[in-house]
Amino acid sequence: MSCFPCFSSRKAGSKKDDHVPVARARDISSSTPPVHNNKNSPVADANNKAEGYAAEEGSNTAKTFTFRELATATKNFRQECLLGEGGIGRVFKGHFHQVVRQLDRSKTQGNREFQVEVLMLSLLRHPNLVTLFGYCADGDQRLLVYEYLPSGSLKDHLFDIPEDKRPLDWSARMKIASGIAQGLEYLHEKANPPIIYRDLKSSNVMLDEMNNPKLSEYGLAKIMQSGNKMNISPRVMSAYGYCAPEYERHGELTLKSDVYSFGVVLLELITGRRAFDAARPTEEQILVSWAQPFFRDPKKVSDMADPLLGNEFPLKSLNQAVGVASMCLQEEPSVRPLINDVVAALSFLAMAPPEEPIPSSSYSYIIIRS
Known part of the structure; x- marks a missing residue:
């Protein structure tokens, strides 16, 4: 297979980036005492399991909340919130820029296991991850508290855009794709043990006021399991249209499953189409199936671009982005690239200077062969 050029720039066994430390979650409120770190506590278990993580000096463990505090913050979990x-x-939506996720109590782990897993997740720190502030494990209640990003999700910025808002331009889309890939790379390469996201989709990618992407709800699948058995099906954890074929059919889950889901999100950014859209004709409802003929025909690649871009994008960048998506969406997991190679390719596209808009009479494309 003649690979996409950027994929040859980094090897699978390349040294991991050491510039982004993993930090313990900060105590965001001094009014409630943090969990005490005695040798028999879940915090101690989490800290022992997290050995090898880089910790930010002087940082605290995850904040614990009472159910009453979170009920007050969400106006007793009213519909308006x-x-x-x-x-x-x-x-x-809670007070003080917090998001409160109330987990289904019938599907979560026991108190001790739940706290250990949450405290492990609270150690993760990266610019492209939504920060997990803390949790509540009062009785049989299971809640998580995250940072709130008022700009909404990538889904909000790609589909059903209000008339008073401009669609994302090509440069913003490539920077978003690059940031998502970097967040995944952190989970796959820096977390120890690696974390498989399982639920990468545009509605789980939050954007800040500068359109920087942040992955939300990472690690939830592990919290929602009992022992070694998942309490929820792959269809729940991975929305239809995003799920890798091997996961959909056999429940086989690897880091390459996340790479496939990333390819679907990248296609959404390129095309402005949803991963699955029941409102479209039958042959166009599943985005990946619709895109396959374009992958095989270089002359039609420009037709994949979101009409809302108005042909204002560099043709070379479009070709390369489609090439990355095509590689990520290979049927066989072993053929898909590692996420660090995807990061290398998209970082180049995100930083590339603008070129002339696509000429209507010329085409070029990078052929991906197996």
């Missing part, structure tokens, strides 16, 4: 609802629980 509800941000969303899914198969694993509801999400509410």
Whole structure:
């Protein structure tokens, strides 16, 4: 297979980037005491398991919240504070730029196991991850507290855009794709043990006021399991259209499953189409299936671009982005690139200077062969 050029720039066994430390979660409120770190506590277990993580000097462990505190912050979980609802629980807007996820109590682990897993996640720190502030494990209640990003999700900025808002331009889309890949790389390469996201989709990618992406709800799948058995199906954890074929069919889950889901999100950024859209004709409803003929025909690649871009994008950049997506969406997991190679390719595209808009009469494309 003649590989996409940027994929040859880094080897699978390359040294991991040591510039981004993993930090313990900060105590965001001095009014409630943090969990005490005695040798028999879940915090101690989490700290022992997290050996090898880089810790920010002087940082504290995850903040514990009482159920009463979170009920007050969400106005007793009123509908007006509800941000969303899914198969694993509801999400509410709380005070002081907090998001409160109320997990389905029937699907979570026991108190001790839950605290250990949450405290492990609270050690993760990266610019492209939504910060997990703390948790509540009062009785049988299981809640997580994250930072709140008022700009909403990538889904909000790609689909059903209000008339008073401009669609994302090509440069912003490539920077978002690069940031998502860097967040995944951190989970795959820096976390020890590596974390498989499992649920990468545009609605789980939050954007800040500068359109920098942050992955949300990473690690939830492990919290929502009992022993070694998942309490929820792959369809719940990976929305239809984003799920890798091997996960969809056999429940086989690897880091390459995340790479596939990333390829779907990258296609959404390129095309402005949803991963699955029941409102479209049958042959166009599944984005990956719709895109396959374009991958094989270089002359039609420009037709994949989101019409909202108005042909204002560099043709070379489009070709290369489609090449990256094509590699990520290979049927066989072993053929898909490692996420660090994807980061290398997209970092180049995100930093590339603008070129002339696509000429209507010329085409070029990078062929991906197996």
